[in-house]
Amino acid sequence: MNKQISQVGVAALVLIAALIVGTTYWQTWANAGLADRQDNAIRLVAQFSIKRGKIYASDGTLLAANVTKHVGGQTLYFRRYPTGPIFSDVVGYSTQSRNQTGLERSYNDYLTGSNANLDTVFHATLDRLKGSTVQGNNVYLTLRPGAQALALRELRGKCGAVVAMNPSTGAVYVLASSPPYNPNLIEKHYQQALRSGGKCGALLNRATAGKYQPGSSFKVVTATAALNSGRFTPDSTFYDPGYCEEYGKQVRNAGNPEAPETFGNVTLSTGLVHSINSVFCNIGKAIGAGLIIDYMKRYGFYKLPPLETPENERAASGLYDRHGRLFDPRHPETQVDPGRLAFGQERLQVTPLQMAMVAATVANNGLEVQPYLVQRVVSPHAREINSMMQLVVTGGTGTAAQISGVPVAGKTGTAETGVGDIYTAWFIAFAPADHPKVAVAVVVENQPGGFGGKVSAPIAKDVMEALLR
The missing domain is CATH 3.30.450.330 (Beta-Lactamase)
Incomplete structure (x- = not known):
């Protein structure tokens, strides 16, 4: 009998220990993960009872507002986007059925008053204790509505993107992706929002996640590596026969493939001004792919651009393999074609945001600045x-x-x-x-x-x- 009692006691202790461990796990370690899951239905319903903070452009233009609805004795707040598609890829959307994207997602804690700032915690707790509606923080962006709208007008009917930023501060003025979509359609007319992009696909933020071969715009990076190597100066001379030889084959200049442009004797400076592929192909062969990749990394390639939008809405720039994975070669001297890399081809893929950062770094005398969209977060109190x-x-x-x-x-x-x-x-x-x-x-x-x-x-x-x- 004593042995049976002992066994029951041990079993009870094991169950109690399991209960304690399980409770601790779900309340401590797993809690953050649950809160982050966008399909957590209870969390989603609770968020719509919060008067979500508004989002404004730099000039005070309202980009995201609330519509009040009374459902089952509850007051709920749903999103409305007064500017329609103009800022859709940056602001994103917050809905019941499609959850969140853009800054609506990455700044959700601030917009719902659940961030850890002391002022927010104090007032949100006070509102709950009083039974008042919890109000989120308002978010002000660096974007300029006039220039943003202009960029989208210029891109109308085309697939592309425009990024403009302050090279000294990193403030992003324009982050336009074409075609845009209307976030007001996402909740009830999702397919219509999808179709608005035609063959391009409207839900991809091409400014931050669209990957393209940069072509000759990349020559700025190669020129930086060449000059800093000490092997070249702006006056270094080259002979351009209209092509560069690599691995026994001709890599031709741009223009008619049958009769490419030929410039003869030129300098490095002339090569950049007239975008002469053969000049940069020869520079690439001389300094090697490894040095060019090193300078790519100095410009911010091979890592996600430091912006406030969600990580899955940004892409790193660099070489990509045939499986679509970022490729950082261990032996660039044998794994990468230095001539083609030097004028922006090879397997190089870049985002418009990254190339805007290249331009900004040169404009800022070689000092890379961190791009940012959020100017300030303002408590409603x-x-x-x-x-x-x-x-x-x-x-x-x-x-x-x-x-x-x-x-x-x-x-x-x-x-x-x-x-x-x-x-x-x-x-x-x-x-x-x-x-x-x-x-x-x-x-x-x-x-x-x-x-x-x-x-x-x-x-x-x-x-x-x-x-x-």
């Missing part, structure tokens, strides 16, 4: 906090920071040090409060009876005043 901080300066503890004719928002801080009436005095502020140009923080240590509004606020005022003159 940010304006309320701004207003309260202005009141601190106009009639609260921070009046010493007032600047004549300039609205200032600020907050004092007086931290105890544990030594009598000795304090650490703080003041944070920004101005002008309605169109901020400067934000400041001032801390002063070991102040006897020193409150932030008395000690630090005047310093902040003087610094802001000097910067705003």
